[in-house]
Amino acid sequence: MIALANGVLGTRMTDLTVKEELLENSGYRYHFDRMIYINRAARRAFSLEFVEDHSQQEIQKLLETPATNEWVFHFNEPPSDRVKRELAEALGK
Amino acid sequence: MTERTVEDRLREEYFLLSSEIRRVLHQLQTDVTYLLLPVTLDLKYHERIHIEARAKECDSAINALRRREEARQFDEDSPTRYSLANLPDLAALRVLVFPKSRLEDVHTIVRAKYAEWTSDPVKTGTPPRFRAWKYHGFCSTSSRVRAELQVVPMLTGLFWQIEHDAFYKPRDAVLRGAANKPVIRERTERVYDAFDELEDVLERELQRNAERDAV
Numbered sequence: 001m002i003a004l005a006n007g008v009l010g011t012r013m014t015d016l017t018v019k020e021e022l023l024e025n026s027g028y029r030y031h032f033d034r035m036i037y038i039n040r041a042a043r044r045a046f047s048l049e050f051v052e053d054h055s056q057q058e059i060q061k062l063l064e065t066p067a068t069n070e071w072v073f074h075f076n077e078p079p080s081d082r083v084k085r086e087l088a089e090a091l092g093k
Numbered sequence: 094m095t096e097r098t099v100e101d102r103l104r105e106e107y108f109l110l111s112s113e114i115r116r117v118l119h120q121l122q123t124d125v126t127y128l129l130l131p132v133t134l135d136l137k138y139h140e141r142i143h144i145e146a147r148a149k150e151c152d153s154a155i156n157a158l159r160r161r162e163e164a165r166q167f168d169e170d171s172p173t174r175y176s177l178a179n180l181p182d183l184a185a186l187r188v189l190v191f192p193k194s195r196l197e198d199v200h201t202i203v204r205a206k207y208a209e210w211t212s213d214p215v216k217t218g219t220p221p222r223f224r225a226w227k228y229h230g231f232c233s234t235s236s237r238v239r240a241e242l243q244v245v246p247m248l249t250g251l252f253w254q255i256e257h258d259a260f261y262k263p264r265d266a267v268l269r270g271a272a273n274k275p276v277i278r279e280r281t282e283r284v285y286d287a288f289d290e291l292e293d294v295l296e297r298e299l300q301r302n303a304e305r306d307a308v
Binding site: 016047049 | 163165276279
């Protein structure tokens with residue numbers, strides 16, 4: 001078997017760990033399957049890629065914006081309406 | 094009529110590519126084994142070269158494309174965006190080498206044959222540290238199926254097998270995707286570094302023994 005779990009890399013691990021703590025302290029949990037940080041109560045999700053590519057300050061600012069009734073997805077590439085709809089349905093369960 | 098999903102289309106594509114994947118893998122494995130025959134026959138008792146081949150399975154290939162999407166969600170409104178032919182490793186060969194002193198020799202032999210292939214070395218950590226050679230390209234038997242070739246320190250390669258099943262593609266849903274969790278990546282880096290240090294110590298011991306025997 002060949003495992004290719006090794007593509008990523010170069011991101012500051014400590015920085016990432018700090019951002020993860022920030023999200024977890026704000027009620028977000030890592031969704032292993034989707035690789036997103038999700039807060040069902042706030043109806044908001046951050047993709048792992050977004051967390052990697054944005055600063056702690058940027059993420060903090062987004063966390064402080066008020067929650068809405070609609071799901072909000074913080075992705076590097078904004079998801080299409082269909083993807084948003086399907087994700088909201090899947091995550092809302 | 095029921096709408097065909099992105100996954101349905103990719104399964105059909107895999108069916109069409111599967112015989113080519115097997116042919117590419119057969120060619121690559123045969124070529125590399127032959128290339129490395131002289132150095133393999135020259136190995137000392139404690140030295141190892143293992144060649145592992147794998148054809149990516151259908152579900153694994155589809156999931157590899159899915160992992161390129163944020164939230165791992167295909168956009169069903171854009172099905173033509175996705176093709177298994179975009180994957181660099183439908184057929185893959187990994188050459189595991191122990192100890193590190195043999196690694197450069199093996200890599201030089203293999204790379205000379207596949208000099209045109211795109212190099213994409215595996216680097217991890219901060220600052221990025223080299224972990225293994227990796228390149229991909231096409232074998233003469235197929236212009237559609239890209240193949241990947243890795244030359245890897247054996248300790249790291251064997252750890253990747255455990256990591257693959259435990260964190261990267263586990264059957265246990267709770268652990269799925271865990272390999273990308275920052276805290277696990279950080280700990281994984283420490284394992285790679287420990288292997289490097291262990292190999293360095295072994296190398297020094299072997300060198301010391303060789304010098305003593307020469308006296």
